[in-house]
Amino acid sequence: MDDLIAEFLTETNESLGALDVDLVNLEQNPNDKDLLSNIFRLMHTIKGTCGFLGLPRLEKVAHHAENIMGRFRDGDLEVIPDYVTLIFESLDRIKDIIAVLEETGQEPEGDDSELIEKLDAVYEGRDAHQAGGATNGAAPPAPEPTPEPAAEAAQESKDSEGGDAQDSDELQALFDSVEALPPDQIANLKMPHEMTAEEREAKRKEGEAVKQEAEPAPAPKAEPAPAAKKEESKAPPPAAAAGGDKPVVAQSLRVNVDVLENLMTMVSELVLTRNQLLQILRTQKESEFSGPLQRLNHVVSDLQEGVMKTRMQPVGNAWSKLPRIIRDLSLELGKKINLEMHGQDTELDRQVLDMIKDPLTHMVRNSADHGIELPAERAAAGKSETGTVILNAYHEGGHIIIEIKDDGKGLNTDRIKEKVLANGLATEEELENMSTQQIQQFIFNAGLSTAEKVTAVSGRGVGMDVVRTNIEKIGGSIELRSTEGKGSTFSIKIPLTLAIVSALIVEASGERFAIPQLAVKELVLINKKSETQIENIKGIPFFRLREQLLPLVSLTDLLKLESKKIDLPKAEPPVEIESQESANEDEDAAIQVDPEQSQNNPEENSDYIVVTQIGSYLFGIIVDRVFDTEEIVVKPVSKILKDIEMFSGNTILGDGSVIMILDPAGIAKATGKAEGADSSDQTAEQEAVRGEEKTSLLLFRAGEGAPKAVPLSIVARLEEIDLKTVEYSSGQNMVQYRGKLMPLISVNGTKQLGSEGNQPVLVFSEHDKSMGLVVDEIVDITEAHIDVQVHSKDAGLIGSAIIEENATDVVDIGYLLKKQDQNWFKNHDDTPFGDEDTSSAGKKILLVDDSPFFRNMLSPLLKMAGYKVTVLDNALHALRMREKGESFDLIISDIEMPEMDGFEFAEKVRTEESNWQNVPMVALTSHDTPEDMARGNVVGFNKYVAKFDRDMLLDTLSQTLNENANVNDGAA
Amino acid sequence: MNQTTTVEVANDDDYDVEYGTAKEFLTITIGGQLFGIPVLQVEDVLGEQSVTEVPLSPPAISGSLNLRGRIVTAINVRKCLHLEPREGKHKQMSVVVEQGGELYSLIIDEVGDVLNMNNKDFENNPATLDPVWKNISLGIYKMDGQILVILDVPKLIDSIHN
Incomplete structure (x- = not known):
């Protein structure tokens, strides 16, 4: 038999089994959309496959049955028992044909036109129910469901296959007993129609029950396999079952996955035992067991690999x-x-x-x-x-x-x-x-x-x-x-596989856990000597990973592990760490660290941060120790532990101990920060550059009115300053910070600083300059779309955004910084141009800049002005997007960038074959010297804007876009 | 290594204690009270095991352990019965049962003999029995000078879930 047909038969039998059950469910819940789509899909698959295999009878029946189900699905045909019966009839026909197909490898001869006519009548709305109570004369075609050939086929399969075919025959008989009424009788039954329907359903259920009971029966009968094929997925290949006269495919066997699973478990045990033996051997010099044990070692390794391989194809x-x-x-x-x-x-x-x-x-x-x-x-x-x-x-x-x-x-x-x-x-x-x-x-x-x-x-x-x-x-x-x-x-x-994953084994408070390697982006070790330390906001830890503030969660706290030995950094914590830290200190003083444990852990005062990514949400998990990466076999957690979201499973390690597998998504959810981070939608890379992406915002209160927010990623540090140390010099408040004077500003500029106590400060840094924004209170960190609702009249604010259902002022840090220090962005041109152009709405802008500070600053600003912004950190990535066929209305590019600078980028964009050839480009730079501008014009930049002048930039953008539109209009 | 005594393993699905067709019980002692578990439900009897704690789990769950490559959830029956933790140092014993395709190890005080019980000694739960106990007991057998409470293993495990 054809391999394809053999496979088709196995698959179809599985699908049909599922269909039977689904249809019965459907009859009970006619409005279940999922169920409907499911049934429709199955039928569709059967039909589709038949078409390719050249099985016209099957294809036809399936096609016409699918038509009806299509109408069910679209909701313009009510699911009533009569129709379901009709579908059942078609299914039985399909089963009959398949039974013969299994036997002979050929579709039996036969005529399905009667059945098809009935199906079409329903599909085209010609049947009694839809034609508004048609008269007897127009009654549906004779409901005798099994025309001769199929009956023959059924008979045939019954003779040859025993159990299974008998089941369907019994079922058929049950249907027949209800259905085989002459049309006039059906007409007579019109009044008590509901009852008949119920009766039928009852009968059918009975039929199902009979079938379910009967199904396991064939096995002990020692029937050859065909009958067993109905039993889902465990079916042997039909070829093997077909007997002597058909070609037998001997190279492969269908083996139940459970068997393999068991084998794997046993091999794991064997491996453990071997490891123990080898351990014993190591303590004994000169043992006569060493030879045989070495051989055993190899054999077991091979065996393990072999068993793993059985799952791979x-x-x-x-x-x-x-x-x-x-x-x-x-x-x-x-x-x-x-x-x-x-x-x-x-x-x-x-x-x-x-x-x-x-x-x-x-x-x-x-x-x-x-x-x-x-x-x-x-x-x-x-x-x-x-x-x-x-x-x-x-x-x-x-x-x-x-x-x-x-x-x-x-x-x-x-x-x-x-x-x-x-x-x-x-x-x-x-x-x-x-x-x-x-x-x-x-x-x-x-x-x-x-x-x-x-x-x-x-x-x-x-x-x-x-x-x-x-x-x-x-x-x-x-x-x-x-x-x-x-x-x-x-x-x-x-x-690669669902069963075996690579996992990082970590330890927190003496307990070990596995974190799936896929979610782990990197590991950071922090000890006393580290330059960057874990910082705390209201007891919630954060870490500055390169330019980004990374929210952290301590595994010990999260899992409420007893704090046996946890050591948060004490090396000059920049902010006074609250309860958590001091509590730990107390505990450390009280509990003598177990000497053995400290021996195991030479880096006693260090923490590891496992940087984890879920979708676009990046966070760090603080753990005490990090062990190796191991390939682990994921086993589901026990039913009574399923409610704990932190675990995706558990596993047995090489040393025989059971450990829990952490579910990064669950942890992210528990920290309440990853809602909506949908990893399935887009790859992370794409998400990161998409303008609609959520932004992490730092919420704080300062001055009157609504809470305020700044993009978290532009905040370099969070500090708490002692107001006693604030000095007033050259017209502004300053504080000594890291050996330099740092100017302090506030959102509305008029805030009077007290002279006592501590005040939280957000520190922004660019190059070697820092500036502190004094706030009243740091509220929270949240993820939100910056979707500015109201344009602000206050120049220091970008506008108000709805963040967590509260109106929140988004602070324009760029403006504040510029106001404070004219040289902050090496900007000399401060003349504001006209108002923002509202025609900018919906224009797509590509922003290329290697500095995260500017990316994070400009992106919300541009979005606020109505542009759709795509942000990239590298000109090469931009060129890649060009190859992918993305298009933009305007490109803003930085000049000084690693790998490829703005000039080179512009040259590339302006080449002949580039589909971005005519996209206007605006250069963004801190060096607005005439030479640079001249060079910029040569390579193809339309405009040159100094960093960072928000009005100038926005004005330039709308001007350039307008000019370009005019040019294009003129050309057209 | 662990002391492992296999009592009896059987797979008779038709078995049903409620109608008194089963008479053999493995007796266990918890807090001085004699309990019975239908012998056919018992997979294994274990001595002291190293158990991995499962963080955030219900208090009645002691953790997970590895039983010949299968992961078993260990349940502290004392906690299920709302009894105080056992005083003093004792060797921990547990009885492994299978429920819904999963293995559970019931940590109890002591394991006794397998007893053959007569149906005539069976009685339903006394009305005044502690509600917690009533919920996880199938009934009792009267013995000479002692009462044998039959544990309803599925309900016992369910009671943790809630």
Whole structure:
């Protein structure tokens, strides 16, 4: 038998089993949308696969049944028992055909027109229920459900297969007993129709029950395997079951995953025992066991590797049927398609492979059907007549990336928009503000197919939503890039395996925990000598990691571990650390540190920060010690421990001890800061540069009115100054800070400082200058979209934003700094130009600057002015975005940058083949010398703006955009 | 190594204590009271084990331990029964049971014999029994000079969950 058919049979049997159950559920909950989509999908898959395998009877029945389910799903056909019965009937027919197919490898001859007619009648609304109580004459076709050939087939399979076929026959008989009423009788029964329906349902349930009871039965009968195939997933390959006269595929066996799981557990035990033996051996010199033990050692290692391998399969296995599908598709659709596959040997866990098989098939099918154009269209578009679909798989940092790339027509954004509007997924206004890429993301929503025609292949809106769901189920993510006219690329990122993960073993308060390596970005060691220390705001620790304030969470506190030995840094804490620190000090004094423990831990006074990333949210976990990275086997936590969100599982380490696996997402959630950080939506890299990204804000109170906020990332330090040390010199308050005088400013400029007590200060630094902003109280750190609602009249404020449902003033630090120190940004030009231009709304701006300070400062400012801002830290990244086909209305670039400076960047942008050739560019610099400006003009900058003059910049932007628009208008 | 005594392992699913078809119980002592666990539910009896604490877990959960490659959740039955912790130093004993495909190790004071009980000695929970105990007991057997309280293992485990 054909391998494909064999596989199809196994799969279909599994799907059918699921369908039976789902349909019964559906009848009880006719409004369950998820259930409906699920059923529809299953039927769709069956239909789709049949089409490719050349099984016309199956395809037809499935297609017509799917039609009805499509109407169910769209909500324009009520789910009533009669229709469900009809679907059941179709399912039985499919089962019958499949039974014969299993036997002979051929679809049996037969006629399904009667059944199809009934299905169509319902689909087209011609049946009794929909035609508004049709008369007897127009009554539905004779409800005799099993025409001859199928009955024969059933008979046949019954004879040959025993148990299973009998089940379905029993079931059939139950249906028949209810259904086989002549039409006039049905008409008579019209009044008590509800009862009949109930009866039928009851009967059917009975039938289900009979079936469920009967199903396990075939096994002890020592029947050959076909009957057992119904039992989900544990089914042996049909080929093996088919007996002598069919070719037997001997190279592979289907083995229940549980068996492998058990094997793995036992091997783990064996490894532990071996380790113990080796340990004993080490203490004994000259043992006669050493030889055999060494051999045992090797064998066990090999065995372990071998067992691990049983779970791994090359990704090519999931691709094996794709060439045929593409071939058939190209014939069917009259297209020329070339399928290229790279990286077939990339191995991944069987379980994962199974999960992505269907999504992959779907996507390749989509690429061929929707993506690749007809040869004539391609020729007209100046492409070669043959379209190419490229599949590529490769490893990347503990993940497997699978790319599906086509050089077809790409996604039609306008059509997606129409569909989105038609489906009410977004309003026109919302769409207006979305980038092309965001709009394209809509194809991952249910019911959104852009194929203009519903074909047998695709176009029903099944697909991308399922694909996404399935991939996310296994902790993967899917990304889409598409350029209209050039093609689309989908990349799927999935974990290598679900069972084994690489984890970092850490210790807090004497307890060990595992943190999945994937979430760990870096490790930071802090001890007394470290330059940067953990700082505290109201007892909440933070750490300055390079230029960013990193929120920290102590594992000991988080898990409420007894503080046996925790040592927060005491080396000149910049801010008086409150309760926590002093409590620890007390404890340290009271508890003598166990000498053995301190021996184990030479860096007694050090802490480790495990920098962890969830989506775009970066935070640090403070731990006492860091051990090795280990490959661990993830085991689910016990049911009664499931409620603890901090753990994603537990595992047994090499030394036999049980440890808990921390769930970084759970920790982030527990710290209350990561809501909405959706790692599945976009890759972190993309998120980081997107203008709509959430910003960490430091909330504080200063002066009257609403709480105020500044972007956390521009705050260099948080200090508390003793007001006694404040000096008044050259017209401003100053304080000695790190050997220099630091000017102190306040938000409204008029604040009178007291002379006693401590005052919190936010310190901003750029190069060797620092400035302190005196505030009354530091409130919190939060993540929010800077979405400025009201333009502020006060020049010191960017405006008010709604942060956590409170009106919050976002402080324009740039303005304050400039006001304080004219030289802060080496700025000499302070003449404000006209008001901000409101026509800037929605223009897309790319900002390239290597200094995080400026990036963080400018981005909210530009957003406030109505621009959509994409921020990048490197000109090379910008060029990469150009290659990806992103487009912008204007580019702002810094001049002095590492790797590629602004001049070089501008030259590259202005090259002939660049699609950014005509995008206006504004240079941003602190060196506004005439020479530099001249050079800037030569390489292609339209304007030159000094850092940092907010009015000047905004004015320049709107001017430049207007000029450019005029030029373009003129040209057109 | 650990002292491990396998009592009896059986997989008879039809077994049901409520109707009195089962008569064999493994007796255990907690706080001087004799308890019985239907013998067929017992997977293993363990001596002292090294248990990893599970932070943030309900107080009745002592932690997790590794039993031949399977992770077992250790439950302090004294806490479930709202008894004071045991005084003095004793060797810890526990009985491993399976519930819903997961293993639990019930930490108790002492393990006694397997007793064969007669159905006529069975009685439902006395109305005045402590409500906490009533909830996790299937009933009692009258013995000479002693009362054997039959533990309802699934309910015992459920009671921790809530």
